Amino acid sequence: MTMQEDHKDCFVLEGKMALPNQNFAGRLGSRFLIAIRDRKKIMGLKCNPCGKTFVPPREYCEKCWTKIADNWVELGTEGELVNFTVVRYGDRHLPKKPPYILGQIRLDGADTPLTHIVEGIDPRDVESGIRVKAVFAEKTTNTIMDIDHFEPV
Amino acid sequence: MTEYFGTTVADIFATMPKRFKPEEAKEVDIAIGYEATGEGGGKWKATIKHGTLKVETVEGELTDCKTTIHTDAETFVGVTLGMIGALDALSSQKLRVAGDPKFLMLLLPKIFTPYVAPAKKPDAVTARDIIATLAERFRPEKAEGVAMTIGYDLAGEGGGRWTIIIRDGKCAVREGLADPLTVKMTMEAKTYAGMMVGTIEAVTAFTSGQVKIEGDMAAAGATAKYFRKYVVPGATEAEELISLRVTNSIEQRFATxxxxxxxxxxxxxxxxxxxxxxxxxxxxxxxxxxxxxxxxxxxxxxxxxxxxxxxxxxxxxxxxxxxxxxxxxxxxxxxxxxxxxxxxxxxxxxxxxxxxxxxxxxxxxxxxxxxxxxxxxxxxxxxxxxxxxxxxxx
Incomplete structure (x- = not known):
């Protein structure tokens, strides 16, 4: 049986849906980002009993649970690349075009590494242990991308 | 009690004793009569004598006052808050002083700390309150060479229709919608107020269809930079906190x-x-x-x-x-x-x-x-x- 179809009553209903997403950086995260944005400085939080300095900031020391939220210390904008990977696939949500180096940088004065992008060196030549320095973004966005990237010293 | 600029005439008098500076008024001996006409108005008498202050409401005539101030309630609040210039109000006859106005203008700031409108919750601010501050928040340096008329059609409580005219580095706000408009924005008054005080994200409001924009879209987006940010009266500046917002808009089509x-x-x-x-x-x-x-x-x-x-x-x-x-x-x-x-x-x-x-x-x-x-x-x-x-x- 063939269907007799009359299309005169076919409708297309249009709709629009907004999906708002919100990510709160937190009180410490905000201070950390604002220091980068306004003063071009990278700040860490130091636990005096352990002598360890954390970056990105955290409210409590992971070892001794001392509250360190107010014990800000300024770190260097240079550091050592302690680990890295090379991102080779592209996707809309990624900050750079592949291939790029995603590195872990232990800044001078810090005990924990900060993850960021390393540029200015070919992914084939990069190796752990090189010295890198932060290059701050000219146009700030209130994100960690206010450090645009790190590059070899 | 009728509010003007977010506060009432009565509140200004009620806070007078708190704002009084007795040490500055040791030599003062004066009775000042106030008559504010219109809704929310009334008559008050402030008697200042050797460092003391007495404020009373008056029924009937204002008597035994060395000087009296006559104005409408809105002008009175506006002048007190500094939203309306005292000299402008005097020269336009909206405010009349029986006695020596100059003497009052020198005396009052000396013996009273300035009146500050009570802090409002952000959700108590209406679109009308915010529109009233537009001209004052205008930044001529950002609007050089800009000529546009922006229409706001804000429905619901505290709403209304306004036209904002930006031309030759000046900004004027008029009631009603002018024709033609560069851009017209239609929304609920509370949506507008929410966007201005920061409880509603503009992008979200737009992408979810709460704001309708007719005319020049780019102009609508640019308007914000011609004005300083609206600040809720009496609000203290909070520590800056970073919150990132991203709104994805999804178009939907349903074929029946x-x-x-x-x-x-x-x-x-x-x-x-x-x-x-x-x-x-x-x-x-x-x-x-x-x-x-x-x-x-x-x-x-x-x-x-x-x-x-x-x-x-x-x-x-x-x-x-x-x-x-x-x-x-x-x-x-x-x-x-x-x-x-x-x-x-x-x-x-x-x-x-x-x-x-x-x-x-x-x-x-x-x-x-x-x-x-x-x-x-x-x-x-x-x-x-x-x-x-x-x-x-x-």
């Missing part, structure tokens, strides 16, 4: 197909069209190609309603916020299940009941549809139902 399309075609004509199963006889609402009970093709369309009977209902007193926008519906609201006349029992439609009818809602009540002014063949055409009492309900 020919069968359900008949339903929407009917809705456009303010009719309810169901289709009747040839086997079990039920009237499917909305119509479907096949009766899922009998598994037979359904062809016959029948008109049902437009009136019907409420079989059961829910009245919601505490609405959960919309997970997408955070907005909360006005409560209470009632969702009623209506079996339209001529429809089979299980095919009830679920619609909103007119708010005013909620107190008289009963099971078995007769209802009639409430249609949108313009019907386009959309689910929005049927706004809801209202009680059909002329006919006599249960």
């Amino acid at each position: 197909g020919p069968v359900m399309g008949r339903w929407f075609a009917g809705i456009r004509e303010k009719k309810f069209l169901a289709n009747r199963c040839p086997k079990c006889g039920r009237t499917q609402i909305p119509p479907r190609e096949i009766c899922a009970w009998c598994r037979v093709r359904v062809h016959e369309f029948v008109e049902v309603g437009p009136k019907g009977v409420v079989t059961h209902f829910d009245i919601v007193y505490f609405a959960s916020p919309d997970p997408l926008t955070g907005a909360v519906r006005d409560t209470p609201y009632a969702t009623v299940y209506v079996v339209l006349d001529g429809a089979t029992e299980r095919e009830a439609i679920t619609v909103d009941l007119k708010k005013e009818d909620i107190p008289r809602l009963k099971e078995g009540a007769r209802v009639r549809p409430v249609w949108a002014e313009v019907t386009t063949g959309s689910y929005r055409d049927l706004i809801g139902v209202e009680l059909d009492e002329e006919e006599g309900s249960l």
Whole structure:
């Protein structure tokens, strides 16, 4: 049986849906980002009993649970690349075009590494242990991308 | 008490003793009479004598005052807050002083600390309050060479229609909508207020359809930079906290197909069209190609309603916020299940009941549809139902 179809009553209903997403950086995260944005400085939080300095900031020391939220210390904008990977696939949500180096940088004065992008060196030549320095973004966005990237010293 | 610029005349007098500086008024001996006309006005007398202050409200005539101030309540509040220049008010005769105005202008700031409007919760600020500060927040240096007229059509409480004219580095605000406009923005007054105080994200409001922009879109986006940010009166500056917001807008298209399309075609004509199963006889609402009970093709369309009977209902007193926008519906609201006349029992439609009818809602009540002014063949055409009492309900 063939269907007799009359299309005169076919409708297309249009709709629009907004999906708002919100990510709160937190009180410490905000201070950390604002220091980068306004003063071009990278700040860490130091636990005096352990002598360890954390970056990105955290409210409590992971070892001794001392509250360190107010014990800000300024770190260097240079550091050592302690680990890295090379991102080779592209996707809309990624900050750079592949291939790029995603590195872990232990800044001078810090005990924990900060993850960021390393540029200015070919992914084939990069190796752990090189010295890198932060290059701050000219146009700030209130994100960690206010450090645009790190590059070899 | 009528508010002007977010505060009242009465509050200004009520806070006078707190703002009084006795050490500055040791040599002062004066009685000042105040008459503020219009809504929220009244008469007051402030007697300052050797470092003491007495404030009283006066019924009838102001007597024994060395100097008296006559003005309307709005000008009085405006001048007190510094929103209206005292000299402007004097020269335009909106404010008259019997006595020596110069003496008062020198004396009052010396013996009183400035009046500050009480802090308002951000959600208590109305669109009207915010529009009133527009001209003052204008940044001529950012608007060099800009010539545009922006219309605001803000519905609901605290709303109204305004035209903002930016030209030659100047900004003027007029009541009403001018023609032509560079851009016109239509929204609820509370949406506008929320965007200005920062509780509603502009992008979200736009992408979710809460803001309608007609005309030059780019101009609408640029307007913000011509004005300093609105600050809620009395609000203290909080520590800056970073919160990132991203809004994805998803376009949706739903194709009805020919069968359900008949339903929407009917809705456009303010009719309810169901289709009747040839086997079990039920009237499917909305119509479907096949009766899922009998598994037979359904062809016959029948008109049902437009009136019907409420079989059961829910009245919601505490609405959960919309997970997408955070907005909360006005409560209470009632969702009623209506079996339209001529429809089979299980095919009830679920619609909103007119708010005013909620107190008289009963099971078995007769209802009639409430249609949108313009019907386009959309689910929005049927706004809801209202009680059909002329006919006599249960």
